[in-house]
């Protein structure tokens with residue numbers, strides 16, 4: 001992200017952030033089109049010599065304008081609910097570029113996906129396979145499917161976001177996969193199209209990908225021998241990003257994809273990818289205003305107007321996010337917890353963080369919040385969800401209005 005300090009003020013893609021904070025109020029999410037475009041095109045470049053489809057993982061940030069912009073760059077969508085399919089279609093994503101995963105697809109969601117003509121379901125259990133078959137026959141459709149296989153590989157990431165271990169609820173054990181593929185091929189409402197895997201998120205080491213892909217590739221060769229033609233291999237998302245520039249090292253898409261594309265190239269196969277965080281994570285920041293200071297005797301607190309309902313990753317996963325003052329004042333450093341106003345002790349953004357002394361009414365920038373922040377936001381404590389802004393070609397576009405008190409009770413019986 002092109003976030004620079006100019007005359008001690010932070011500027012993003014030529015736009016002065018203080019002026020945005022003052023105009024749109026805080027907390028405020030701001031996304032950089034340039035940054036998401038670069039990340040998307042980086043994948044495209046690596047995949048240029050094979051047939052491929054990038055399905056942006058909507059769960060990372062499903063804002064209509066962001067999905068539309070990505071669609072405009074050629075992206076499809078990885079969805080996980082009827083709601084995400086609806087959003088993808090509304091944003092103009094071609095249904096033939098939509099894949100649909102998730103362990104708990106409901107009947108009406110399956111029907112919606114079938115009637116929308118999506119490319120395929122990523123099937124997570126035999127029960128689900130049978131349900132999709134039943135609904136497809138009833139609706140006189142053929143459901144394209146991939147079986148999501150669980151390769152039992154350790155992605156070496158936070159346990160809450162590991163998905164490819166045998167103990168996780170996701171996918172069907174790769175050991176049972178041959179048998180399930182044979183069964184799927186016998187079902188009249190099903191068209192077997194692919195193999196899907198997704199082993200976890202925020203992978204900073206790419207070796208687990210290769211280990212998992214090799215298992216999937218092996219399965220592909222066995223299925224070919226059995227006469228089950230596979231057209232797509234979907235390796236999911238998961239590539240990590242730098243949250244802590246002192247500790248994290250950005251893994252390269254080329255390292256992740258080099259050996260995989262070499263193998264894909266040898267066959268009539270399309271590679272599907274489902275990146276979320278690596279596209280949007282570092283394209284977003286949140287500006288928050290300092291409301292109060294407080295000292296408890298053993299700790300200092302900087303209390304801000306964002307809270308865990310806006311940026312929940314620190315409280316959920318103990319995640320680290322860099323936090324900078326919006327204006328460099330050259331003050332002394334203090335060590336403090338930076339916290340929100342929600343009535344929970346886990347409502348924090350940083351603990352014992354060294355930051356420049358900052359006065360009431362001044363602003364802080366929480367970095368790397370493009371993914372899994374706004375999309376996981378809530379109205380807890382009846383707080384209003386923030387406005388969201390996109391900066392595109394130096395233009396400032398309001399892509400979501402700040403909520404109002406009336407929004408809070410919109411669906412309630414008054």
Ligand code: LLP
Nearest residue numbers: 057101198201202237238274275276277372
């Ligand atoms: N495909 C599937 C099937 C997934 O479950 C996920 C993420 C992705 C793709 C995209 O993964 P990504 O490229 O974004 O790593 N809330 C957590 C992350 C949860 C990830 C869930 N699945 C966090 O804030 O770290």
